[in-house]
C-alpha cells in the first residue's frame with residue numbers, strides 16, 4: 001500500500017509538487033459500522049484499529065524517506081488516528097455528546113441501515129462525531145481541520161498545515 005503511495009507521490013513530485021498534506025487514517029474500527037460488528041459491548045473493532053495504526057506508521061516512514069531523497073519536499077502528516085480517538089475519548093472537550101451512534105441511520109447505533117430516505121436523523125447533528133455508518137459530521141470535520149491547521153507537533157508533523165502553506169519551519173504564531 002505505501003509502495004503504491006510512494007509511486008503516486010513521486011509522480012506528483014515529477015509534475016512539480018513540492019508541498020504535500022498527507023491525512024493519516026483515523027481509528028477506522030471506531031466508526032458506527034465497525035462498532036456495530038463488535039457484539040461484545042459495542043466497543044471499537046480492535047483489528048481494524050490495529051491495521052489503521054500499521055498503515056499510518058508505514059505512511060510516516062515513507063514520507064521521511066521521501067524527504068531524505070528529495071530535499072525540497074515539505075509535508076505535513078496528520079495523526080488523524082489520535083485526533084479522532086481524542087474526540088471519542090474526551091467528547092466534552094469538543095462539544096460532542098454521542099461518539100458511538102451515527103446521526104442518520106436506523107437500528108443499533110443507527111448503523112444497521114445507512115443514511116437513506118427512510119432513515120432517522122438525530123435531533124442535534126453538531127453533538128455527534130459520526131454522521132452515518134462511516135463518515136464524520138460536519139462538526140467533526142471542522143474541528144479536525146482547525147487542529148491540523150494550527151496544532152503543534154502532537155497531532156500534525158513535522159509542520160502543521162499553516163506552516164506548510166506559508167512559513168515552513170517557523171513556529172506557529174499563538175492564536176486566540
Ligand SMILES: *[C@@H]1O[C@H](CO)[C@@H](O)[C@H](O)[C@H]1NC(C)=O
Nearest residue numbers: 038040041043044045046047
Ligand atoms: C469489542 O469491544 C470490547 C470493549 O471495548 C473490546 O474489549 C473487544 O476487544 C472488542 N472486540 C473486537 C473483536 O474488536
